[in-house]
Amino acid sequence: MNLTVFGIGYVGLVQAAVLAEVGHQVVCVDIDEKKVERLNQGLIPIFEPGLENLVKENHAAGRIKFTTDAKAAVKHGEIQMIAVGTPPGEDGSADLKYVLAVAEAIGREMEAPKIVVGKSTVPVGTCEKIKARIAETLKKRGREDLTFDVASNPEFLKEGSAVADCMKPDRIIVGTSSEGTEAVMRELYAPFNRNHEKMIVMDVRSAEFTKYAANCMLATKISFMNEMANLAEQLGADIEEVRKGIGSDPRIGYHFIYPGLGYGGSCFPKDVRALIKTAEGVKFDAKLLRAVEERNNEQKSVLFDKVSRYFKGNLKGKTFALWGLAFKPNTDDMREAPARNLMEALWKAGAKVQAYDPEAMQECQAIYGLRDDLLLCGTKEAALRGAEALMIATEWKSFRAPSFDALKDALTTPVIFDGRNLYDPKVIARHGIEYHSIGRVAA
Numbered sequence: 001m002n003l004t005v006f007g008i009g010y011v012g013l014v015q016a017a018v019l020a021e022v023g024h025q026v027v028c029v030d031i032d033e034k035k036v037e038r039l040n041q042g043l044i045p046i047f048e049p050g051l052e053n054l055v056k057e058n059h060a061a062g063r064i065k066f067t068t069d070a071k072a073a074v075k076h077g078e079i080q081m082i083a084v085g086t087p088p089g090e091d092g093s094a095d096l097k098y099v100l101a102v103a104e105a106i107g108r109e110m111e112a113p114k115i116v117v118g119k120s121t122v123p124v125g126t127c128e129k130i131k132a133r134i135a136e137t138l139k140k141r142g143r144e145d146l147t148f149d150v151a152s153n154p155e156f157l158k159e160g161s162a163v164a165d166c167m168k169p170d171r172i173i174v175g176t177s178s179e180g181t182e183a184v185m186r187e188l189y190a191p192f193n194r195n196h197e198k199m200i201v202m203d204v205r206s207a208e209f210t211k212y213a214a215n216c217m218l219a220t221k222i223s224f225m226n227e228m229a230n231l232a233e234q235l236g237a238d239i240e241e242v243r244k245g246i247g248s249d250p251r252i253g254y255h256f257i258y259p260g261l262g263y264g265g266s267c268f269p270k271d272v273r274a275l276i277k278t279a280e281g282v283k284f285d286a287k288l289l290r291a292v293e294e295r296n297n298e299q300k301s302v303l304f305d306k307v308s309r310y311f312k313g314n315l316k317g318k319t320f321a322l323w324g325l326a327f328k329p330n331t332d333d334m335r336e337a338p339a340r341n342l343m344e345a346l347w348k349a350g351a352k353v354q355a356y357d358p359e360a361m362q363e364c365q366a367i368y369g370l371r372d373d374l375l376l377c378g379t380k381e382a383a384l385r386g387a388e389a390l391m392i393a394t395e396w397k398s399f400r401a402p403s404f405d406a407l408k409d410a411l412t413t414p415v416i417f418d419g420r421n422l423y424d425p426k427v428i429a430r431h432g433i434e435y436h437s438i439g440r441v442a443a
């Protein structure tokens, strides 16, 4: 099938590459000229396991193309997929300016019937706004004869496993009340729907809401566990034992109950906030979601508070090693990363940071530039040299079994503040290192 994808970000690029891989002809369009130019030179703008080869192979085979030319792009696709950003506006609600600009472009350029698919995460009612914007634009052109439909098809990929998630989706949500549109969507996703039925078709509004409900449910699980962790610490219980204990109940499950430094990334924080705002819009008080957000905001400072308490508030002039900058492993994305809150709090207190991350160093440099209180180190060992203590903000695999003896030798004060509970407190104690983690009492 011929498909056009608007927005070459985490979602647009990964979906486009995966859909091209199964044989669809995909044209990706973005307003970012540099991004498009670099992609055409074979340079992939984000780190995502498996993405680089997938894009390069499909580009070489001519199944995926990158352009800034909206006219040519709109002409290409029977399906027009909108995968542009929906960042938070000033009040926290989703800003739809990019989505509606795409709707306008489609209305301006289309010359044949189209099926427009909303892939971006958008508040309930947005597909109706997209429809209205396209219709308005067609009216201005005097082309009301051109027919189109708008369906919702939210994305559930996770950064760090985005390619795998799209190749083997748990479910494909399609919001449409049109049999014709449903048939086209079934054809598009047929290669991913072979093993068993994964497509769940529903009305447009329910599909839009399903996306927010899913993200808010996951965010709730995390905030719940962080609350339990903080309480466990006060009660002398070990949250890691509790996690295994409750996870063994299949009604709870082991997934998404890791305590830590609060959820980050480009989606949970913004989507929880956006749904609170949507609720306010219909005079509904989303009490639970407000608590989820509040707990998350507080959680982002728990590690700094532990460090500050340990050093009796005297952090000025001290240098700390930090392992992990990305908001989660296997990505270079630092949007709303807990490491950022941690670094910024340390800097405010007059401390310096020696940081290492396997993928996010360039991103960190781009965000913070050159500064005296930040040293980006080439290895995790280099980050330790001469540092007072170690802090861990991301659970990269390469952090899981370090040489504790070397670590002890490198640090001025042999103490680890672990925001991801990577180690067994007893093992650390055996190496003569002090260990502070989340929701556990030090051994």
Ligand SMILES: NC(=O)C1=CN([C@@H]2O[C@H](COP(=O)(O)OP(=O)(O)OC[C@H]3O[C@@H](n4cnc5c(N)ncnc54)[C@H](O)[C@@H]3O)[C@@H](O)[C@H]2O)C=CC1
Binding pocket: 006, 007, 008, 009, 010, 011, 012, 029, 030, 031, 032, 035, 083, 084, 085, 086, 098, 101, 102, 119, 120, 121, 122, 155, 156, 157, 158, 159, 266, 267
């Ligand atoms: N990042 C993620 O893991 C996931 C994101 N989502 C949702 O998908 C949407 C996109 O997110 P990301 O891919 O992370 O965004 P992103 O910020 O990585 O990429 C968005 C792209 O859209 C482009 N763009 C903006 N206006 C445009 C226009 N008029 N025409 C063409 N391109 C335009 C931007 O230049 C940028 O390259 C958001 O609504 C997000 O909530 C959904 C599931 C997962």
Ligand SMILES: O=C(O)[C@H]1O[C@H](OP(=O)(O)OP(=O)(O)OC[C@H]2O[C@@H](n3ccc(=O)[nH]c3=O)[C@H](O)[C@@H]2O)[C@H](O)[C@@H](O)[C@@H]1O
Binding pocket: 121, 155, 156, 157, 158, 159, 160, 215, 218, 222, 255, 256, 257, 258, 259, 260, 261, 262, 263, 264, 265, 266, 267, 268, 327, 328
């Ligand atoms: O809408 C989106 O953008 C996406 O948001 C999340 O994906 P993502 O943000 O990429 O990453 P997650 O693995 O969900 O992690 C989000 C945050 O929660 C934290 N987390 C996750 C799991 C856990 O048990 N504990 C925990 O603190 C992570 O460290 C990270 O900061 C969802 O998992 C995806 O299904 C969704 O498509």
